Amino acid sequence: MLASYVGSAVEYYDFLLYVTASSLVFAKLFFGDLSPTAGTIASLATLAVGYVSRPLGAVVFGHFGDRLGRKSMLITTLVMMGVSTTLIGLLPTSDQVGALAPTLLIVLRVVQGVSVGGEWGGASLMAFEHAPVHRRGFATSLSAAGGPTGTALAAAALGLFSLLPDDQFYSWGWRVPFLLSAALVGIGLWTRLKVSESPLFVQARLDREEHGETPKAPLWEVLRTPRPLILSFFGLLATFTFYSLVSSFGLTYAHAHGLSLSAVLGIQVLGGLTCVVGYAVSGAASDRFGRRTVIVFGGVAGSLFTFPFLQMIGSGEALETTAAFLVMFGLVVGPLFGPTGAFLSEQYDTGARYTGASLGYQAASTVGGGLAPLILASLLATQDGGHGFILLFVIGIGVLSVLALAAMKPRTETAAPAAVPRAAPRLAAGGEGGPQQPERA
Template sequence: MSATRKENRHGRPSNRRELRRVLLASYVGSAVEYYDFLLYVTASSLVFGKLFFGDLSPTAGTIASLATLAVGYVSRPLGALVFGHFGDRLGRKSMLITTLVMMGVSTTLIGLLPTSDQVGALAPVLLIVLRVVQGVSVGGEWGGASLMAFEHAPPHRRGFATSLSAAGGPTGTALAAGALGLFSLMPEDQFFSWGWRIPFLLSAALVGIGLWTRLKVSESPLFLQQKLEREESGAPQAAPLWEVLRRPRPLVLAFFGLLATFTFYSLVSSFGLTYARDHGLGLSAILGIQVLGGLACVAGYVVSGAASDRFGRRTVITFGAVAGCLFTYPFMLLIGSGEAPKTMLAFLVMFGVVVGPLFGPTGAFLSEQFDTGSRYTGASLGYQAASTIGGGFAPLILVSLLTAQDGGHGLILLFAIGVGVLSVVALAAMRPRTGPAARQSAGVPIPSADEGGSQQPEKA
């Protein structure tokens, strides 16, 4: 029993130094992962259509490039299933290291790919294969990074802790846009010839930094506790996926509840970038705006995550969905103006006021819906399934709606409001898990009756 107590003490929430180390590793590792993944998003909107689909018309090339973007999102649930299963069985830390290496290798190889002018149809095929690897990697990354922060943090700080992990996403976005923006200042022929490759090749160095931070952290204390209890009981353990599917309500509602999160992000990022450039903004200006928007998004994530510890996760996420419904039309008008100040204002508002509250509390909110033994699988699968539809297909849907209305905004507005309302309804239907078993799996002490404690449901 002494060994058990020592193992639990090693990573318990009260160890502030270890918690800081875990939060830094989650943030830095996620920033590197999403730098790689979102560098592709930016490049697919601005570069890949010309390099890998040059035999198509400009519009068709953009659509084809965005379709390869969707492939990465489609493969994310596969990563959630694979890494979720092994993360629930073997541990969170080893999965985070594996996903980071996979992402770094695939991104570096994208920077070495020949274009369609050099090898013809083989170029887009290789691009799609590497994008699938990226999707599988990031599908496993989110759950592990979020859970490491969630399961090391004390219960009253879990919204803030997981928001720091999530903030790696927009940090990666800002880094990716900044890297592409810097090299886009080159003469256009040199940028499209070789300059665009450098940001992808830089991934190798960034992955080294991410690995250094992640190798220094301890395993999740809640996972270690759950693993020990499972070994001591000797009872057969059902597959984590089965544990999730036999009570599917949280998974289904998480999927619909997060559709607005990814749809509004797609509206702002991949679709918004293309739309702004088509209406007169230069490449460097767009990328500079995206860098500042990413920084606003980081602030929005952290403030919203901390607010969710005080006001509840569902309240903050619902605020973001409603704000997205209200701001979609002004956003379209501003980014279509062709003026950099108006476009910057549009991105800052959407990133900070809409995307921030939608993403900031999500890690803690989803983690609280599942037991420790199936949490990696359940939270990852719900998150990545929503990302496949909202993140992967929303840009294609938005482009199609814009084309169908000859550049009008009406159909896009109806689509955004419809998705926003659907998510709000699903969020309202999600119930916080209550009772002693739920509190114990979340690492919340259960006071005894003679201590005067009462078993109040944990906020969701």
């Protein structure tokens, strides 16, 4: 759990540092020859590129994660992310090299997207497959909590340097948080190298060898029964749409309505910390009340609070804006993301779990996380600042996701190995050496 949390925090620090910078900084540095509105949309488009490439990472790393093991893929994704993020911190701006600057930015963003596309599934599965059955929601929620932790770290780092005079911040200050990635990756690698392979994966591989079975292509196993994949995609659209509304579009909107850059980043730090608590509480609640119940609660709460949220963050008042963000992060984003890792993992067997869970999650993130900020910004521009189209879009996505979630149900074997495989001697299946408790229906 600790290795999944720390590694994910480092990975998402890198990925979400870009999200924050694209919303608040990159429009000026890499698209300065465009109007402010067009520059913001172009900057958010590079953000979308990272999300579009995430399903590719899910397929590639999912395949090898299901065939070779979870641990090696997690190490590979972490190194890829660290290298690409560090290079972003060294990029020249458009004033220095013209069109080459945004081109290089897009290439590195694609590498980030492929990396995080493989990261989520591996980290979530390592926590899921090590944990006792009755604690899997809580275990995977801590892995997911690495995301908002990374967000808080990224916002804090960027916010600290945003206190510099504008000429210093835009010339070199914004680069330092990206360059810090190199040190953080070292910490993440140190934790991940000490973790043994998933006991469920080891047991499944030993069973195949004992029966002389040839492993099947994980992607084929997922696509030949596509119902869980399709429902996962639609079920998670609201999750990523609400997250985009808060973390990307909301930041830009609040900044445009009078809040300073440092104030917006400070709010994001508090929001990230609120999410960590919300994820953990929601994951534990899903072990008791069911994954679907908790996720639907988050979607309904988000639909009801979207209009007040937009009104409050458009007020230009720091206290009111902070309260709006904290409510959305704690009561909407937390319940939507906290149980998701366990919920998706329970849809697939061990031999195709990395591929299936990752692909469903990343496909939804491409639309809800990558395209939603562009759609929201465009809807706002269409109505000259009105909220009507945004409300219809968000609530419509919420209803679609609730219907998809209602049609989903676990279909996988979820019991941990009864005996500890020789290949993983330190991993007792039942937690602290105790017996495995039965799975809750």
